Amino acid sequence: MTRAVRHTTDLVPGLRVGSVVDIGGGTGAATWAVAQAFPDLTTATVADGSTDALATGRRIARHGPPAVAAATWQRTHLRSDTVLPQAGLAIVSYLLGELADPLQEAVTDAAATASPTLLIIEPGTPRGYAAVLAARSRLTRAGWHVLAPCPQDGPCPIADRADRADDWCHFAVRLDRSALHRRLKGGRLGHEDEKFSYVVATRDPALRGTSSPGRVLRHPVTRKGLVQLEVCHADGSVGREIITKRSPMAYRAARDAAWGSTWPDQALDSAAVPTTVSSEDRNKE
Incomplete structure (x- = not known):
């Protein structure tokens, strides 16, 4: 999540975030990533259906930066009529791929209603990419503009020629594993490569600027x-x-x-x- 946010700030240096709603946020990992990237962040809401995840996140957040420590931890069951808190940035992370298609669309719409800028991130698998692509298409059809990673708002060129199942848009970040991490996951290497697919879209076309590298x-x-x-x-x-x-x-x-x-x-x-x-x-x- 930190790498996806960093990609976004590199491409859109004018983006300012003072509040965030972390949808399906669990223990609030995405909120930590946003707080690290945006020093102006003052308000955060983590919405999730699991009381255990929210309780764990609240306990960990006591050691975080002010916006994380003061976050609101809100139990939310996502439905077709869910209304989410308003915020400058909405994040839907590692969630859409777990939902049925109609609920994916409802959550995307609810997030787009809650915020003018939306970050969606999923595992960098064909299924995760498909969930991101469906949300991206839904947003652009509604007049939204893609900030990252795509340099344009039109159809994904990889999807257009995806006659091969092993061709999809994703990125990767290398994570260092601690001894505890290796033991918990049964891993031998001191690192792992986490692949992810993501999209950042906004209602504000001015945020893209004049260049789209x-x-x-x-x-x-x-x-x-x-x-x-x-x-x-x-x-x-x-x-x-x-x-x-x-x-x-x-x-x-x-x-x-x-x-x-x-x-x-x-x-x-x-x-x-x-x-x-x-x-x-x-x-x-």
């Missing part, structure tokens, strides 16, 4: 003398950028790029060659 959709492929990036572009396409050493500036930028980084839609120089990625090429990979 592309996003790197996969780990960059580095070979001798070149870097290959797969980028989602503002024109609604997915393309491949091949950057060579013939342009030091572009090459250095590409070497520093990572999965989820922004990338300019206009090539930094002539050595960045955009190409269309066909299904046949993808199958060969």
Whole structure:
């Protein structure tokens, strides 16, 4: 959740959040992530149906920043007629994929009514991506604008050509595991890679600004003398950028790029060659 929020603040530096409603928030993890990213946060509400999760979250929150420590922990059973507290930002995290389709739509609508800006995050699986994509489509049909991760409001280009079940939009963050974490999860490694899909949308088109940089959709492929990036572009396409050493500036930028980084839609120089990625090429990979 912290990485998704950080992606958002990187892409939308003008975004200010003074209040948040954390829908299906459980122990309030998303609220902690928002408090870390937005120092102006003063009011937080965590809404969840589990009294145990809310009690645990309230106990942990005593050690948090002021907005978290003073949060309201509200037991809420999500239904088609649920009314949520008003806030500057609404978060629906790791929830939609667990709901039936009609309730997914009702929760998305309730969150959109409660706040002018909405963050939805799900596990980075085909099912999680499908839930995010359905909510994204519902919001854009209602006139909302996508802030992150997409550089445009039109149809997802990956979904449009998703003739392969293993092709979906997601990102990843590496988490360090403590000894306790390893013991609880039966893990051996000192880390794990958490994959997630997300969307941030708003009613306010001014928040997007004048530029909509592309996003790197996969780990960059580095070979001798070149870097290959797969980028989602503002024109609604997915393309491949091949950057060579013939342009030091572009090459250095590409070497520093990572999965989820922004990338300019206009090539930094002539050595960045955009190409269309066909299904046949993808199958060969």
